[in-house]
Amino acid sequence: MSALRIxxxxxxxxxxxxxxxxALWPSPVPVDMAEARxxxxxxxxxxxxxxxxxxxxxxxxxxxGRAERSPVEAGDRVEADETVVAVIEPADPAFLDAxxxxxAEAAVAEARAALRLAEVNVDNAQADLEHAQAHHRRNVELxxxxxxxxxTLEDSARAVVNAxxxxxxxxxEVELRQASLERAQAQLIGSGVRTEPVRAADCCHRITAPxxxxxxxxxxxxxxxxxxxxPLLTIGDLADIxxxxxxxxxxxxxLVEGADAxxxxxxxxxxxxxxxxRIEPAAFTRVSALGIEEQRVxxxxxxxxxxxQRPRLGDGYRVFVRIVEWExxxxxxxxxxxxxxxxxxxxxxxxxxxxxxxxxxxxxxRTRTHAQVTGGLEPGARVVAFPSEEIADGVRLIERAxx
Numbered sequence: 502m503s504a505l506r507i508x509x510x511x512x513x514x515x516x517x518x519x520x521x522x523x524a525l526w527p528s529p530v531p532v533d534m535a536e537a538r539x540x541x542x543x544x545x546x547x548x549x550x551x552x553x554x555x556x557x558x559x560x561x562x563x564x565x566g567r568a569e570r571s572p573v574e575a576g577d578r579v580e581a582d583e584t585v586v587a588v589i590e591p592a593d594p595a596f597l598d599a600x601x602x603x604x605a606e607a608a609v610a611e612a613r614a615a616l617r618l619a620e621v622n623v624d625n626a627q628a629d630l631e632h633a634q635a636h637h638r639r640n641v642e643l644x645x646x647x648x649x650x651x652x653t654l655e656d657s658a659r660a661v662v663n664a665x666x667x668x669x670x671x672x673x674e675v676e677l678r679q680a681s682l683e684r685a686q687a688q689l690i691g692s693g694v695r696t697e698p699v700r701a702a703d704c705c706h707r708i709t710a711p712x713x714x715x716x717x718x719x720x721x722x723x724x725x726x727x728x729x730x731x732p733l734l735t736i737g738d739l740a741d742i743x744x745x746x747x748x749x750x751x752x753x754x755x756l757v758e759g760a761d762a763x764x765x766x767x768x769x770x771x772x773x774x775x776x777x778x779r780i781e782p783a784a785f786t787r788v789s790a791l792g793i794e795e796q797r798v799x800x801x802x803x804x805x806x807x808x809x810q811r812p813r814l815g816d817g818y819r820v821f822v823r824i825v826e827w828e829x830x831x832x833x834x835x836x837x838x839x840x841x842x843x844x845x846x847x848x849x850x851x852x853x854x855x856x857x858x859x860x861x862x863x864x865x866x867r868t869r870t871h872a873q874v875t876g877g878l879e880p881g882a883r884v885v886a887f888p889s890e891e892i893a894d895g896v897r898l899i900e901r902a903x904x
Contacts, residue, residue, distance in 0.1 A: 503669050529899035534852055535836045535884040537878045542832035544866045545763075545823040546756060550746035550766070550802070552637070552818040554737030560586060562727040566706070567592045571734065579710035579736055587708040588735045592726055594690050603615070604761040605688035612682035619674040626671040630664035637661050665759035667896060714738045717816050739815060744802040746822050750784045753798040755826050762802050767814055774805040777824055827866055834871045839884045840864065848893055850885040851878065859883065859894040 562568065566576045569588040573579065579586060597605060609832060637657040643649045719734045727733070748756075758780060764773040779801040787797045804811065808902060839849045840862070850857040862877030878884070883893060892898070 505513050517742075520743040525659040529897040530891050531853065531901040532892065532898050534883050534898075534900050535886040536837055537833060537835045537874060537880060537882040537884065538800045539831050539880050541828070541830050541832050542834055542866065542873060544826045544868055544869065546748055546826055547821070547823050548746040548748045548753040550744045550764075550815060550820045550822045552742050552814055552820055553745050554717065554739070554816045555741045556708075556733050557717065557737040557816070558714070559724055559735050560708060560711070560733050562587075562589060562729055562731045562733055563708070564589060565729045566590055567729065568725055568727045568733065569846060570707075570724045572720045573716050573719065573734070575716050577716045579714060579716060581711060581713050582709050584710045586710050586736070589706045589708070589727065595688075601641060602689075604679060605685065608685040608688065609682065609777055611899045612678065612685040616675065616678035617681055619671065619678040622677065623668065623671040626664065626668035630661070632669050633657070633660040633664040637664065672899055684743065686902065701721050708733070710736060712736065712738070712853065724737050730740065736815060740808040742804055742811075742814060742816070743778070744804060744820060744822055746800050746802070746824075747787065747797040747886070748800055748824075750796040750798050752826075753780055753784075753800065756800070760825050762822055762824045764802075764804065764806075764820050769811060769814075771810060773808075773811055775802040775822065776805060778803045779803075829866075829873075832866075833874045833878070833880055834884050835874055835878070835884055839886050840872060841888055848889050849878070850894075852898055855897055855899070857892050857894060857896045857898055860884075 561869040565875045566589040569590065571587065573584070573586050578584075637654075637660065637748070640649060640654045641655040644654045702871045714736045715738070717737050722734050744762075756777060758777055762775040762777055764775050767773065777800060781799045781801075784796045784798045787795050789795055802824070835849065840847050841849070843859070843861065846861055848859060848861045851860040853860070860877055863875045865873035867873065885898070
């Protein structure tokens with residue numbers, strides 16, 4: 502019995518020790534795992550952009566005057582050299598103050614008096630001409646009888662010529678005084694109130710559309726005074742749209758003109774293809790939402806999708822663009838979340854036989870979600886997707902169940 506008790510006690514002690522070791526033995530760390538896989542990869546420069554009419558036509562006032570209420574509105578279709586887009590008529594004269602008004606009225610009265618005087622002079626000149634003609638006729642009769650000298654006849658003929666010229670001069674004087682009266686009366690047109698409608702035949706400058714397209718915007722639809730060169734409206738072809746975006750200058754130097762691009766978040770379901778046409782050579786400073794000064798560069802992209810695939814995309818509409826910096830078809834890649842810095846380089850925790858293995862890796866291109874692996878891993882290798890402080894070289898791992 503003594504030996505049996507000893508054996509049972511020994512077994513119980515061994516069981517207790519085993520239970521204690523099991524309790525103290527570290528359990529596997531549950532982790533998310535990812536696989537190093539070969540797949541297409543595309544590195545893009547992303548930015549918010551704006552749709553722009555490639556060649557907008559800004560129509561300005563060719564002369565100063567009073568623009569009538571706009572005959573067109575935003576969204577109206579216009580045809581080149583046919584659709585009237587603006588009408589400008591002469592502006593109303595300025596108001597006259599009391600002194601200027603009295604002076605203008607006095608000038609009118611003076612002009613009227615001068616006109617009446619000129620008309621009297623015409624009557625006098627007409628009478629003088631008739632008298633000279635009658636006197637000359639008598640002299641002609643007397644000369645035929647030989648009762649007067651030849652010089653007397655010549656004097657009377659000369660008197661007729663002088664009287665005729667005097668009458669013509671008096672008539673021209675009347676015309677001159679009439680013009681002076683009209684000029685003086687024109688000075689009185691200054692009350693600011695139109696007394697009679699303006700006739701289309703003698704007043705207005707009609708501006709027609711210089712190009713087929715759509716009215717993008719009217720500066721002011723109401724009638725108003727405008728100066729020469731003042732903008733009136735803008736028209737453009739909605740079928741000819743480009744995309745303008747502002748990107749960091751550090752991103753711009755990695756792009757090349759002609760690169761493929763994608764236009765997203767424009768309001769439609771489809772992603773629109775585009776091509777980078779131009780990178781502007783000069784950068785400018787922008788302050789970010791965080792208050793950081795950034796050097797940005799404008800880039801221009803051509804939309805490759807036909808108008809029917811982007812209906813109602815208009816000028817100034819917000820879009821999101823992805824410009825392709827680099828792409829490959831068979832690229833070994835892992836989630837970028839699996840990477841961490843180690844000894845000045847990059848590393849991952851590979852999973853081998855259920856344990857974490859600290860593995861240095863070489864990284865190439867990166868996107869927002871994945872990184873290209875150029876060394877250190879083979880296709881199919883499994884890595885810890887989100888390494889934490891609990892994980893170290895040799896730690897047992899177990900894949901976390903989905904959900």
